Amino acid sequence: MAKVTILGATGNVGIFAAHTISEIPYVSDMLLVGRPGREDFLAGCCRDLSDSFAARGTDIRLSYSTSILDAKDSDVVICTAGVPRRPGQDRNDLAFENAKIIAETAETIGRSSPDAILFLVTNPVDVMTAVALKYSEFQPRQIFGLGTHLDSMRLKSLIAHYFRVHVSEVHTRIIGEHGDSMVPLWSATTIGGIRISNLPTFSGLPAQEMIETVRTSGEAIIRDKGSTVYGPGEAIATLVKTILGDENRILTVSSYIKSEIHGIGDVCIGVPARINRDGVFPVPLSLEENEVAGFRESVKKIRKVTADVMERLEEVR
Numbered sequence: 064m065a066k067v068t069i070l071g072a073t074g075n076v077g078i079f080a081a082h083t084i085s086e087i088p089y090v091s092d093m094l095l096v097g098r099p100g101r102e103d104f105l106a107g108c109c110r111d112l113s114d115s116f117a118a119r120g121t122d123i124r125l126s127y128s129t130s131i132l133d134a135k136d137s138d139v140v141i142c143t144a145g146v147p148r149r150p151g152q153d154r155n156d157l158a159f160e161n162a163k164i165i166a167e168t169a170e171t172i173g174r175s176s177p178d179a180i181l182f183l184v185t186n187p188v189d190v191m192t193a194v195a196l197k198y199s200e201f202q203p204r205q206i207f208g209l210g211t212h213l214d215s216m217r218l219k220s221l222i223a224h225y226f227r228v229h230v231s232e233v234h235t236r237i238i239g240e241h242g243d244s245m246v247p248l249w250s251a252t253t254i255g256g257i258r259i260s261n262l263p264t265f266s267g268l269p270a271q272e273m274i275e276t277v278r279t280s281g282e283a284i285i286r287d288k289g290s291t292v293y294g295p296g297e298a299i300a301t302l303v304k305t306i307l308g309d310e311n312r313i314l315t316v317s318s319y320i321k322s323e324i325h326g327i328g329d330v331c332i333g334v335p336a337r338i339n340r341d342g343v344f345p346v347p348l349s350l351e352e353n354e355v356a357g358f359r360e361s362v363k364k365i366r367k368v369t370a371d372v373m374e375r376l377e378e379v380r
């Protein structure tokens with residue numbers, strides 16, 4: 064059985080993730096961490112969630128704290144702490160402000176919970192994954208970000224709708240930045256196990272339109288309802304279940320790559336990775352030429368934002 068801690072639990076994504084994670088059978092303890100001053104809100108969240116556990120028949124020890132140190136002995140620590148973007152902002156606009164939060168958080172988790180797996184949700188998530196890796200001093204396998212998993216799910220849903228098939232029949236991946244430079248892997252997209260390009264209807268597929276919809280999905284939801292919650296919350300639970308269940312699923316998350324993809328590496332970015340109780344292991348793979356070119360561009364962009372943020376962090380710390 065496992066202890067899961069959620070940092071930023073008073074936020075929209077954090078508290079919904081608490082609910083989705085509570086459905087995972089391996090979770091025995093859940094800790095909600097918020098900032099000092101938010102004790103009443105956290106206590107209220109615990110009472111409300113406990114009622115939902117009672118109604119569902121879930122048996123989890125639930126507690127809250129305003130100290131990250133209480134995350135000790137966690138198997139998985141999920142970080143949703145940080146500012147979200149407002150309409151009109153790019154995720155990268157949040158980079159420095161959130162990097163300061165993540166650097167401090169990762170340092171504390173690195174010291175107090177050395178065996179945990181640290182799962183970043185805070186945006187820009189690829190950059191935050193790199194910051195967390197540096198400041199926690201964890202091994203790369205212990206750190207990952209939500210990356211392009213949610214983008215891949217968004218594309219999967221659009222493809223299933225287009226071909227009028229059940230969503231479980233579609234396998235697809237988007238790699239690269241969780242942001243504008245994301246790269247769809249049509250070469251790795253199958254429907255019912257058949258490569259999508261081998262289907263006669265493929266030629267009519269509005270591929271560009273679909274990718275544009277995925278690219279702008281977060282922005283559109285934020286414009287309409289203030290924040291994205293249900294997609295990320297469910298995606299977070301899938302990943303936590305994959306770890307705790309030692310499932311060895313291959314999901315597309317932000318992870319440190321050495322040179323696994325066409326020799327490209329030394330960056331944290333969305334790639335397919337095998338995920339189990341020991342952590343996250345990027346899968347070496349070869350791509351089509353246009354996909355490699357897109358991935359290189361995405362890596363270049365993330366490297367630049369990451370380097371700028373790291374430099375600014377050095378100046379203030």
Ligand SMILES: NC(=O)C1=CN([C@@H]2O[C@H](COP(=O)(O)OP(=O)(O)OC[C@H]3O[C@@H](n4cnc5c(N)ncnc54)[C@H](O)[C@@H]3O)[C@@H](O)[C@H]2O)C=CC1
Nearest residue numbers: 071073074075076144145146147184185186188209290295
């Ligand atoms: N990677 C992904 O696919 C997704 C990432 N996100 C990101 O997750 C983060 C949280 O989003 P929401 O829950 O919608 O935001 P929110 O504003 O509802 O919650 C933010 C949480 O962070 C905490 N926080 C803010 N500043 C802090 C600080 N200085 N120190 C410690 N904690 C602090 C708040 O107390 C709150 O608990 C954002 O960065 C957002 O962009 C959100 C959805 C999907």
Ligand SMILES: O=C([O-])CC(=O)C(=O)O
Nearest residue numbers: 148154186213281282291
């Ligand atoms: O768009 C945002 O800022 C939140 C997010 O990352 C997403 O839902 O993809």
